[in-house]
Amino acid sequence: MANADSGGGGGLDDVPRVIASPALVQSMLDSAQVAKPVVARALGLLGRLREALGIDRFLRMVALLQRHFSLSSKKVVAAGALAAGAAYFASQGNKNRRKHKARRVAVVGSGIAGMGAAWALNRAGVDVVLYEKKPKVGGNAKNMTWDVDGEKVETGLAVLAWPDKMFHNYNCLIEDLGVEKLQHDMKFFVGERDAAGKVTCAFAHGRPGWEPDAAIKEDLRKWDQLYQFVKRVNAFFSPCSVPSMYRVSMLNPLNLIPLRTLCRLYGISDRFWEFVFVPIHTSTFLEIEMDTVPALMAELLNEIVPFTETPNMRTWKTHSYDTLRKMSLELPKDNVRTSCGVESVRYIPRANPEDGFDVKVLDEDDEEHTYDAVIFACSAQAMNRILHGKGQPLPGQPLLPNQANGLNNNTVMSSWKRWFLNGLETTLLSHTLYTTDRDKTFERGTAHTNATAVFPDEFKAEILDEYCNYIEVDARNPRNLENSFVISSWAPTMQAPHLRGKLPMMVTYNADKKLENVETEWVSTSREAHPCLTMKQLASSTTCWPMLQGARNGQTYFCGSAVLPANGHDMSFLSGLVAANELGAPYPFSHDPVATGDFERMRKLMLWFWA
Numbered sequence: 001m002a003n004a005d006s007g008g009g010g011g012l013d014d015v016p017r018v019i020a021s022p023a024l025v026q027s028m029l030d031s032a033q034v035a036k037p038v039v040a041r042a043l044g045l046l047g048r049l050r051e052a053l054g055i056d057r058f059l060r061m062v063a064l065l066q067r068h069f070s071l072s073s074k075k076v077v078a079a080g081a082l083a084a085g086a087a088y089f090a091s092q093g094n095k096n097r098r099k100h101k102a103r104r105v106a107v108v109g110s111g112i113a114g115m116g117a118a119w120a121l122n123r124a125g126v127d128v129v130l131y132e133k134k135p136k137v138g139g140n141a142k143n144m145t146w147d148v149d150g151e152k153v154e155t156g157l158a159v160l161a162w163p164d165k166m167f168h169n170y171n172c173l174i175e176d177l178g179v180e181k182l183q184h185d186m187k188f189f190v191g192e193r194d195a196a197g198k199v200t201c202a203f204a205h206g207r208p209g210w211e212p213d214a215a216i217k218e219d220l221r222k223w224d225q226l227y228q229f230v231k232r233v234n235a236f237f238s239p240c241s242v243p244s245m246y247r248v249s250m251l252n253p254l255n256l257i258p259l260r261t262l263c264r265l266y267g268i269s270d271r272f273w274e275f276v277f278v279p280i281h282t283s284t285f286l287e288i289e290m291d292t293v294p295a296l297m298a299e300l301l302n303e304i305v306p307f308t309e310t311p312n313m314r315t316w317k318t319h320s321y322d323t324l325r326k327m328s329l330e331l332p333k334d335n336v337r338t339s340c341g342v343e344s345v346r347y348i349p350r351a352n353p354e355d356g357f358d359v360k361v362l363d364e365d366d367e368e369h370t371y372d373a374v375i376f377a378c379s380a381q382a383m384n385r386i387l388h389g390k391g392q393p394l395p396g397q398p399l400l401p402n403q404a405n406g407l408n409n410n411t412v413m414s415s416w417k418r419w420f421l422n423g424l425e426t427t428l429l430s431h432t433l434y435t436t437d438r439d440k441t442f443e444r445g446t447a448h449t450n451a452t453a454v455f456p457d458e459f460k461a462e463i464l465d466e467y468c469n470y471i472e473v474d475a476r477n478p479r480n481l482e483n484s485f486v487i488s489s490w491a492p493t494m495q496a497p498h499l500r501g502k503l504p505m506m507v508t509y510n511a512d513k514k515l516e517n518v519e520t521e522w523v524s525t526s527r528e529a530h531p532c533l534t535m536k537q538l539a540s541s542t543t544c545w546p547m548l549q550g551a552r553n554g555q556t557y558f559c560g561s562a563v564l565p566a567n568g569h570d571m572s573f574l575s576g577l578v579a580a581n582e583l584g585a586p587y588p589f590s591h592d593p594v595a596t597g598d599f600e601r602m603r604k605l606m607l608w609f610w611a
């Protein structure tokens with residue numbers, strides 16, 4: 001079987017062909033060379049961790065992880081194959097990714113990620129077309145007009161606030177657009193309803209005359225110790241002199257330890273977890289299944305919504321949608337296509353393989369347009385339908401002449417790499433878990449004005465006056481909770497003296513029975529809106545997604561919450577800026593060193609594979 005191509009001698013006759021391929025052997029040798037410094041660094045860091053913890057605690061931690069994940073041999077082999085694939089792929093990374101200076105770009109999805117990408121590209125003079133499936137741009141940033149005694153008042157309904165000290169790039173955007181922001185104390189109130197229907201206060205921020213009982217005080221003391229520990233470990237693995245959400249280190253063991261497990265190790269009671277921690281943070285996560293939140297998140301959570309002091313947040317003088325509206329107004333009107341979802345994207349190789357593809361975007365109106373590049377900023381399910389849906393080839397299937405998703409017939413790539421990337425992409429896209437996939441609590445939000453239906457009489461007045469969230473927990477089953485975002489108590493547009501207190505405004509989740517006979521203003525279903533904050537999402541966004549960024553000849557990027565470790569306007573926006581930057585748009589806030597630092601960290605997070 002030895003031939004001129006294989007460059008081998010007669011000794012290779014009995015060796016299976018794939019092993020005898022000199023190109024593959026060469027690639028493996030290359031990848032081993034690339035892997036060497038990475039492995040050396042990893043071992044060095046492991047050594048430092050062992051030193052910091054001491055051998056006993058280090059071994060206990062390893063045993064805990066092993067037991068916790070009860071790793072089957074199948075999973076170990078799969079992880080090994082992925083690591084080997086990644087190492088092989090890494091050895092060729094720089095050779096295959098091109099920075100594509102695109103003249104015409106399609107952006108799929110107009111949430112803050114897609115809008116951010118389109119906005120930056122448009123400012124750079126790129127002809128960018130923004131596709132949005134819904135009638136209005138903005139994604140999760142929703143607003144509503146209420147009738148307050150005949151006066152029309154606009155407020156936000158979802159995406160209501162942000163932590164100032166963490167959202168550096170979003171702050172720059174707001175300033176750039178001239179959007180006014182305010183600060184506000186956001187207090188949470190947790191009520192516990194017993195079997196007889198009586199509600200008591202389980203936890204409340206800054207409630208006059210109320211003190212947590214001795215057990216909760218003890219839990220709060222332990223929580224603070226846990227928080228300090230997590231802060232130290234995070235600082236050890238990703239030192240940073242300014243507060244930043246983007247200090248992710250793949251070697252941080254707290255990526256792999258669930259926060260719930262760490263709470264137990266610190267002796268924090270189950271009661272605190274179920275009746276205080278989960279209810280409070282459901283409002284941030286929009287889910288109640290929090291046992292899988294990675295422990296490193298404790299630092300961020302405590303910075304955003306601390307238990308022992310009133311959370312202080314920033315909000316818009318109007319509402320979050322206003323920012324997106326202003327951004328969209330900078331784009332040519334015809335380039336913002338609402339009620340125009342994307343159905344599929346095809347990649348047609350150009351005459352000269354060096355020029356990559358014509359990217360053909362087919363929309364719901366059955367119109368197909370050609371672009372140089374595409375940025376995906378929609379849900380994982382939508383990306384999957386568009387790239388691998390009906391009419392698209394499955395991984396490994398032969399291509400029909402009109403089928404092409406770039407990973408199947410990219411002439412630039414070796415077949416091994418095409419197979420690997422296509423399989424990785426379909427796996428990631430079809431396994432992204434959204435909060436509503438595993439729990440329906442936050443699937444339907446109802447905007448209404450009937451405070452009596454959702455608040456207990458004894459607390460109604462103070463909730464309406466002081467609190468931004470009321471969470472009511474069933475004492476017999478704490479996971480059965482209702483969550484009301486109280487809009488009127490703090491929404492800036494409702495604080496004018498003649499409006500304040502005039503009309504209760506709430507968005508309530510999981511209280512459909514109570515609201516059965518109540519007149520509702522608006523009902524919103526949030527499917528595919530919030531990916532779960534799990535260790536899997538953290539792992540896939542930081543290790544696997546970077547391999548897919550720019551993989552189709554540098555002509556396809558992915559941004560937004562579907563491909564990120566967590567959710568938030570700053571994170572999604574920044575990911576859009578990184579994608580736009582790869583396609584030629586300059587980073588717009590280089591005058592601000594702190595924001596620039598976050599941009600660089602996000603770039604590293606999204607593109608480390610190609611560095």
Ligand SMILES: Cc1cc2nc3c(=O)[nH]c(=O)nc-3n(C[C@H](O)[C@H](O)[C@H](O)COP(=O)(O)OP(=O)(O)OC[C@H]3O[C@@H](n4cnc5c(N)ncnc54)[C@H](O)[C@@H]3O)c2cc1C
Nearest residue numbers: 109111112113133139140159160161341342560561568569
């Ligand atoms: C109820 C709620 C409240 C939140 N509150 C806050 C908050 O207070 N502060 C904060 O920082 N973050 C908040 N978040 C998180 C924040 O909204 C997200 O992190 C961020 O909006 C995600 O933006 P995105 O652009 O990634 O995705 P999205 O906002 O989900 O946008 C995706 C867009 O893609 C569109 N789309 C889907 N399929 C297609 C298709 N085939 N073709 C074209 N378009 C398509 C969708 O219609 C949607 O508009 C909240 C989220 C939710 C759900």
